[in-house]
Amino acid sequence: MAHSRPTIHDVATRAGVSKSLVSLALSGSPKVSDASRKRIVDAAAELGYRPNAAARSLVVRRSHTIGVLILDLHNPVFAEILDGVQTEVRQHGFSTMLISGGVDPALEQAEIDMLLQFQVEGLILIAHRLPAEALRAIAAEVPTVIVTRDDIAAPTMDTVSNDDIAGARMAVDHLVGQGHSRIVHLSGGDNPVSDARAEGYRQAMTQHGLAAQIHVVPGGLTDATGYAAVHDALALKPTALFVANDVAAMGAIAAIEYANLRVPEDISVIGYDGISIGGMRRVNLTTIAQPLADLGRLAAQQILRRINDRSAPAQREQVSATLVIRGTTGPVAVTPT
Amino acid sequence: MAHSRPTIHDVATRAGVSKSLVSLALSGSPKVSDASRKRIVDAAAELGYRPNAAARSLVVRRSHTIGVLILDLHNPVFAEILDGVQTEVRQHGFSTMLISGGVDPALEQAEIDMLLQFQVEGLILIAHRLPAEALRAIAAEVPTVIVTRDDIAAPTMDTVSNDDIAGARMAVDHLVGQGHSRIVHLSGGDNPVSDARAEGYRQAMTQHGLAAQIHVVPGGLTDATGYAAVHDALALKPTALFVANDVAAMGAIAAIEYANLRVPEDISVIGYDGISIGGMRRVNLTTIAQPLADLGRLAAQQILRRINDRSAPAQREQVSATLVIRGTTGPVAVTPT
DNA sequence: CATAATCGTTGGAGCGTTCCAACGAAAGGT
DNA sequence: ACCTTTCGTTGGAACGCTCCAACGATTATG
Numbered sequence: 001m002a003h004s005r006p007t008i009h010d011v012a013t014r015a016g017v018s019k020s021l022v023s024l025a026l027s028g029s030p031k032v033s034d035a036s037r038k039r040i041v042d043a044a045a046e047l048g049y050r051p052n053a054a055a056r057s058l059v060v061r062r063s064h065t066i067g068v069l070i071l072d073l074h075n076p077v078f079a080e081i082l083d084g085v086q087t088e089v090r091q092h093g094f095s096t097m098l099i100s101g102g103v104d105p106a107l108e109q110a111e112i113d114m115l116l117q118f119q120v121e122g123l124i125l126i127a128h129r130l131p132a133e134a135l136r137a138i139a140a141e142v143p144t145v146i147v148t149r150d151d152i153a154a155p156t157m158d159t160v161s162n163d164d165i166a167g168a169r170m171a172v173d174h175l176v177g178q179g180h181s182r183i184v185h186l187s188g189g190d191n192p193v194s195d196a197r198a199e200g201y202r203q204a205m206t207q208h209g210l211a212a213q214i215h216v217v218p219g220g221l222t223d224a225t226g227y228a229a230v231h232d233a234l235a236l237k238p239t240a241l242f243v244a245n246d247v248a249a250m251g252a253i254a255a256i257e258y259a260n261l262r263v264p265e266d267i268s269v270i271g272y273d274g275i276s277i278g279g280m281r282r283v284n285l286t287t288i289a290q291p292l293a294d295l296g297r298l299a300a301q302q303i304l305r306r307i308n309d310r311s312a313p314a315q316r317e318q319v320s321a322t323l324v325i326r327g328t329t330g331p332v333a334v335t336p337t
Numbered sequence: 338m339a340h341s342r343p344t345i346h347d348v349a350t351r352a353g354v355s356k357s358l359v360s361l362a363l364s365g366s367p368k369v370s371d372a373s374r375k376r377i378v379d380a381a382a383e384l385g386y387r388p389n390a391a392a393r394s395l396v397v398r399r400s401h402t403i404g405v406l407i408l409d410l411h412n413p414v415f416a417e418i419l420d421g422v423q424t425e426v427r428q429h430g431f432s433t434m435l436i437s438g439g440v441d442p443a444l445e446q447a448e449i450d451m452l453l454q455f456q457v458e459g460l461i462l463i464a465h466r467l468p469a470e471a472l473r474a475i476a477a478e479v480p481t482v483i484v485t486r487d488d489i490a491a492p493t494m495d496t497v498s499n500d501d502i503a504g505a506r507m508a509v510d511h512l513v514g515q516g517h518s519r520i521v522h523l524s525g526g527d528n529p530v531s532d533a534r535a536e537g538y539r540q541a542m543t544q545h546g547l548a549a550q551i552h553v554v555p556g557g558l559t560d561a562t563g564y565a566a567v568h569d570a571l572a573l574k575p576t577a578l579f580v581a582n583d584v585a586a587m588g589a590i591a592a593i594e595y596a597n598l599r600v601p602e603d604i605s606v607i608g609y610d611g612i613s614i615g616g617m618r619r620v621n622l623t624t625i626a627q628p629l630a631d632l633g634r635l636a637a638q639q640i641l642r643r644i645n646d647r648s649a650p651a652q653r654e655q656v657s658a659t660l661v662i663r664g665t666t667g668p669v670a671v672t673p674t
Numbered sequence: 675c676a677t678a679a680t681c682g683t684t685g686g687a688g689c690g691t692t693c694c695a696a697c698g699a700a701a702g703g704t
Numbered sequence: 705a706c707c708t709t710t711c712g713t714t715g716g717a718a719c720g721c722t723c724c725a726a727c728g729a730t731t732a733t734g
Binding site for chain 2: 079
């Protein structure tokens, strides 16, 4: 039973040298004789030696780990962002410690505390629910970047997001371009991202002279809430729906079809996010696509930058979303419902 | 600039006690006077003290972290399993360190090495690609549980999986029950899980006296590979397709519809996994559903059990999949294509 | 009243590393 | 022949924490 792992000391005695030399050899120092190096490497291999990262990080005061908080793993958006983070971060010799937050902001704070105890060198928060104040406190302590939100400012906190207002306007523009005017927005509930998208909807509607047609139906960001919100939306007799995100849009489409209406013939639906399943022909969802993996990649780059220079000025990067026209939107019917 | 974090020593001097007492007080020992405890707690709060997990784990020789390796974050199956792992593990005061493996098995091994350097107390491998030998070496060193595979045995390695052969048979049974006989299997490529599902398909076909109809078209586990494999499958003029997993099934359906055939009227399609998006009405995929979150939960329970008793006998838990009939399968057409 | 037990507290050792100052031996320069 | 440099190597301190043995002061026991 290899119950206690071999330490550097075990390797040293086996190779007949001092532990210092083992450390030197294993970190690839040039000032170790070839003979010693070989003996050390062999001894380490025979013993199955693996350096203890906790001990190392204690002395070098670096953990080479960055913490990632994800709101909800079920939403594929976040998995795709995470993937971008992961690949970028790994290339620079860092690991990620992942926490998926719960619904409760207090729990979220506890999770972050735990990450900080592990001495993560940076924090990437993907769609969190923390109050601005708590966020600033965290950012003051450790390099932090927020993904998908940029409404909170702190001197040393970076953000990477897409311009939700602009994206929402693109959605409405597309719908109007297809001849729609009775365009209802299914909101994503009470959070900054959804607020911005609703705001973009209002702006674009107003700009197109459709201020009188503005209707925001409260909903959520999940399949179920999208499904449920359709009932209220249909009462407004829309010809098109702009839904706050793709997942909810898929739920909405289900509900529309359940009500014996066709998409897009009777009602056009456009989502937001650009999750990959939306691109599967089975789903075929028209959407405003964010470059999700890029979002993750950029977040990783920002955090690495700030780790190297903690006092760098706050950077708020924006990526631009693009309209992806697929099968759930079409021209308005000649005889409106 | 709070560049160097306060240590236990800082708290001690501020509270006017020794660092030992601080340690005692903060770990909730009863042998600390109320007066001292209060002073210590206050001092810690004022300083924003946060214990250094690396230092602690060095001395207590426990990291309270378990490592999770995920093959591919893009497949929603894994996210759902991970979610189950996460909630269970957290309840027991553990954290997770997540790595999403690449395509390259060598890279996977490197990732695991890194997890081990961080002194994770256990390893949960969700759909890995490691050779049996490497796996046994790892299991000998640290508690390990494999999710979604049970073909490799090691004395101290647990597995949790569903019975893929039985599940695949259920799929075929369902199709046969709908009158199908020209049932083609789109395989998931060359990996143990896909092999088992193909094997179940063959067994069931044989059992139903359809041995002559057995056709396995090589494919993969992604949307794109499912889409691509349909071309070969259609050449066999099937009335039903059993696809190795849900994601590929969605790709397959897209390809079928692109070929101007209808699902399920012309061709029935059944998948495997039970990912949640399959349940969205927009997708509405008939499938063999694994209890994914349960899979994750069980894996977590096994790892925790083994952490407490490293020499426990290997446990191979199986969960049972269930047939979920939705809209992509139906009775065979009276005039077969 | 002396001794023993209890209480709250403390210094120090040790966890597995890295890194620095310093070592002796060999090689080079004069 | 001596002094200096270079090379390979080493012991020990430090990182921040926990835990143990031991402390003095108070309280209980005989």
